[in-house]
Amino acid sequence: MKKTDFQYYIGGAFQLGIGFGVVSLLSRWVTGNTILSSPETLIKYGLTGGIGYSLMGALALILFGILAKKIRDRFHDQQTIGDVLRERLTPRGYWFMITILLVISIHSIFVQAMGAGILLHMIFPLPVFSGMVFFLLFCFFIGGAGGMQRIHQLAGINVVLIFSAVIIIPVYFYIQEGVYPVYEGIKLYHPYILYVKNTEAVLFIFTAILIGFGQVIIDRATWQRVFIIKTEKLRITFTLAGLIWATIPLALSSLIMIIIFGRSYDSIYSLLFELIGKINSTLLIVLFVLFCFSALSSAICAELHAIVTLIIKNIVGMLRPLSNKEKWRFTYLLSGAICLTLLIIVSMLPPSPIELLFFFGNIYASMIVPMLYIILGSKTLPSLIPLASIIGTAGGFAALPIMENLLAIWISFCLSGLICLGHFIYNLLRTKLTVKV
Amino acid sequence: MLPIESFSIYIMFCVLVPLAGAFTLLFLFVFEKRIDLLEKQKREIALERELQTALYNQLNQEIQPHFFFNTLNSILALARLDRKTELLRSIETLSKLLKFKYRTINNFISIEEELTYVNYYLEIQKIRFRDRLHYEIHLDSHVNKAIIIPFLIQTLVENAFKHAFERHIGEALLKIKILKIESAIQVTVWNNSLESHESSPRDGGVGLENIKKRLELLFPDDETSVQLTDQEDGTAVLAIFPHIMSEKLEGESTQ
Numbered sequence: 001m002k003k004t005d006f007q008y009y010i011g012g013a014f015q016l017g018i019g020f021g022v023v024s025l026l027s028r029w030v031t032g033n034t035i036l037s038s039p040e041t042l043i044k045y046g047l048t049g050g051i052g053y054s055l056m057g058a059l060a061l062i063l064f065g066i067l068a069k070k071i072r073d074r075f076h077d078q079q080t081i082g083d084v085l086r087e088r089l090t091p092r093g094y095w096f097m098i099t100i101l102l103v104i105s106i107h108s109i110f111v112q113a114m115g116a117g118i119l120l121h122m123i124f125p126l127p128v129f130s131g132m133v134f135f136l137l138f139c140f141f142i143g144g145a146g147g148m149q150r151i152h153q154l155a156g157i158n159v160v161l162i163f164s165a166v167i168i169i170p171v172y173f174y175i176q177e178g179v180y181p182v183y184e185g186i187k188l189y190h191p192y193i194l195y196v197k198n199t200e201a202v203l204f205i206f207t208a209i210l211i212g213f214g215q216v217i218i219d220r221a222t223w224q225r226v227f228i229i230k231t232e233k234l235r236i237t238f239t240l241a242g243l244i245w246a247t248i249p250l251a252l253s254s255l256i257m258i259i260i261f262g263r264s265y266d267s268i269y270s271l272l273f274e275l276i277g278k279i280n281s282t283l284l285i286v287l288f289v290l291f292c293f294s295a296l297s298s299a300i301c302a303e304l305h306a307i308v309t310l311i312i313k314n315i316v317g318m319l320r321p322l323s324n325k326e327k328w329r330f331t332y333l334l335s336g337a338i339c340l341t342l343l344i345i346v347s348m349l350p351p352s353p354i355e356l357l358f359f360f361g362n363i364y365a366s367m368i369v370p371m372l373y374i375i376l377g378s379k380t381l382p383s384l385i386p387l388a389s390i391i392g393t394a395g396g397f398a399a400l401p402i403m404e405n406l407l408a409i410w411i412s413f414c415l416s417g418l419i420c421l422g423h424f425i426y427n428l429l430r431t432k433l434t435v436k437v
Numbered sequence: 438m439l440p441i442e443s444f445s446i447y448i449m450f451c452v453l454v455p456l457a458g459a460f461t462l463l464f465l466f467v468f469e470k471r472i473d474l475l476e477k478q479k480r481e482i483a484l485e486r487e488l489q490t491a492l493y494n495q496l497n498q499e500i501q502p503h504f505f506f507n508t509l510n511s512i513l514a515l516a517r518l519d520r521k522t523e524l525l526r527s528i529e530t531l532s533k534l535l536k537f538k539y540r541t542i543n544n545f546i547s548i549e550e551e552l553t554y555v556n557y558y559l560e561i562q563k564i565r566f567r568d569r570l571h572y573e574i575h576l577d578s579h580v581n582k583a584i585i586i587p588f589l590i591q592t593l594v595e596n597a598f599k600h601a602f603e604r605h606i607g608e609a610l611l612k613i614k615i616l617k618i619e620s621a622i623q624v625t626v627w628n629n630s631l632e633s634h635e636s637s638p639r640d641g642g643v644g645l646e647n648i649k650k651r652l653e654l655l656f657p658d659d660e661t662s663v664q665l666t667d668q669e670d671g672t673a674v675l676a677i678f679p680h681i682m683s684e685k686l687e688g689e690s691t692q
Contacts, residue, residue, distance in 0.1 A: 017469050017470075017473070018465050018469055019462065019465040019466045019469050022462060022465065023462070047439065047447060073620065073659075074619075074620075076620055159462070163455060163458070163459040163462075166455045167452075167455050167456055167459060170448075170451065170452045171452055174448060174452060179441075179444065179445045179448050180441065182448070183441050183444045183445075187438075191438065194438050194439040194444065195438060195439075196438075196439055231658060232657070232658040240461065240465070243458070243461075244458040244461060244462060246454075247454040247455040247457065247458035248455065248458075250450070250451045250454050250455070251451055251452070251454070251455045253451060254448055254451035254452060257448075
């Protein structure tokens with residue numbers, strides 16, 4: 001495959017083994033959400049919540065690994081989630097689904113960019129704008145214009161930096177200070193963290209698994225990786241990626257305890273970045289900054305690459321045929337436009353984070369059953385299936401005033417699931433009756 | 438409330454678990470290629486062993502006195518009748534058939550090559566069976582270059598002759614169908630005899646078992662199957678294996 005070929009931009013010119021596959025998935029999934037949501041779960045649900053958050057990511061990736069093998073076997077000529085949707089849905093259903101994916105993609109990349117904005121605001125005494133210019137330029141060259149090949153060239157470095165930070169910093173701190181003062185401090189300031197018989201945490205864990213799986217099953221970047229990992233290694237790659245990913249939120253929760261053991265806090269989301277004030281060693285500060293930068297940039301690069309591919313291959317490419325040259329021109333233009341928009345929004349909005357984990361939980365949960373139906377079904381599916389996810393989401397949001405957030409997410413999941421189940425049974429009965437007649 | 442001991446264990450766990458994750462990743466990078474290589478070698482050895490068995494079965498089935506003498510007698514008859522063109526063609530075909538049989542050492546060949554071999558065999562059988570034998574080969578245009586294990590179709594065709602046509606007089610109809618359905622290739626060899634499976638002796642069973650084993654070894658991660666089925670108008674054997682182009686597998690093996 002030539003480097004100038006657009007296919008090279010989408011999937012690179014390689015098939016990934018387990019090692020590179022795991023690295024690629026880790027660099028995609030250790031994101032701003034991981035950094036910012038780990039503290040949130042620890043503070044809200046205590047140690048059980050911390051473990052639950054890790055469990056969520058691990059299970060989501062492991063479960064998707066089982067599906068990934070089926071996806072690859074059934075749609076082996078495709079390259080993206082959009083290609084599969086086009087094969088399995090009617091034109092109207094396809095556009096429904098693509099619209100939802102586009103909204104989720106834009107939200108997702110926006111959240112990452114906000115995370116980067118907060119990081120830059122906390123670390124450097126510069127205006128957010130100037131820091132973001134450099135950061136987004138980097139993302140533009142790697143994820144936007146560079147394509148899959150360039151993303152993978154940096155994925156290894158990203159993962160090395162991430163692991164170095166989450167291993168060295170806690171070891172350094174706990175050897176220096178010991179566990180006892182941290183325990184005493186937490187007992188004094190935040191005793192609820194040590195409370196383990198937390199029934200609410202159980203509901204949280206199960207809901208988080210639902211959201212996590214929903215996030216993975218419609219993640220454009222993960223789907224692209226499904227098609228470039230060697231078929232026979234797909235399941236083991238996703239399983240190992242899940243297990244290794246789970247170690248990072250755990251390490252981050254131990255880091256959070258270093259920060260909060262001696263005091264109370266103002267904002268949950270910016271907690272982790274306050275670690276810089278806690279670490280005395282310059283080397284470790286640099287390592288921590290690089291860790292945050294790696295996690296955020298690799299996630300934004302993967303997202304940017306996935307959105308651009310989605311728009312060019314599955315939106316513009318469907319409306320009118322594009323030449324190779326045009327596709328490349330659109331790639332640069334789109335990546336540039338997305339980076340510029342992110343820069344403007346992040347610079348204009350105050351660097352205060354939005355609620356991350358549950359913000360789009362309803363959408364993610366309501367997408368699970370329709371996506372399963374799309375992947376595992378055998379015929380072209382009507383628009384009702386994508387519509388089921390929208391109805392599920394709407395139902396979940398409508399239930400919010402009368403019930404708590406976690407339960408509303410389950411409502412979304414059940415509602416879309418029931419619609420799909422109804423369609424399945426109706427189809428089954430209709431086929432049987434037709435055969436009898 | 439969590440006691441200090443449990444808290445210490447939790448912190449120890451949090452600190453050690455990423456270390457274990459990093460080591461796993463490191464281990465994968467260092468040893469993955471080696472493990473792959475070992476697995477590949479193991480599979481290749483098993484494949485070669487099964488290929489040897491297949492070759493042995495082939496020789497056993499085909500170069501048996503009656504096949505060889507019947508063929509020679511048919512050739513002799515052509516010489517006596519002075520049908521020189523047919524005589525030359527049949528000697529040439531017999532020579533090509535034997536050459537192919539002795540030179541096949543790869544674990545996979547293209548369907549095109551396998552069919553060339555099957556055609557040599559059928560040409561010789563045509564000399565023997567004359568107007569009694571009618572055969573059809575239906576090949577999907579996309580599967581020419583796809584891979585197949587050597588002697589798969591040949592074994593099924595030979596079984597049809599051995600267990601059906603050579604035992605019963607009357608018309609001998611043979612149909613070979615090779616289709617690509619979704620991502621799999623379906624090879625069907627049908628003959629018009631209704632009794633072949635009942636009288637199917639040990640050799641045929643061994644042949645089918647050998648095909649099953651070799652398909653499983655060559656495509657360890659995909660679904661494969663070999664089934665003998667009774668039909669109203671005859672007997673069919675259906676073999677299913679994944680569609681892989683030969684250039685792709687060769688490319689992978691040279692990497």
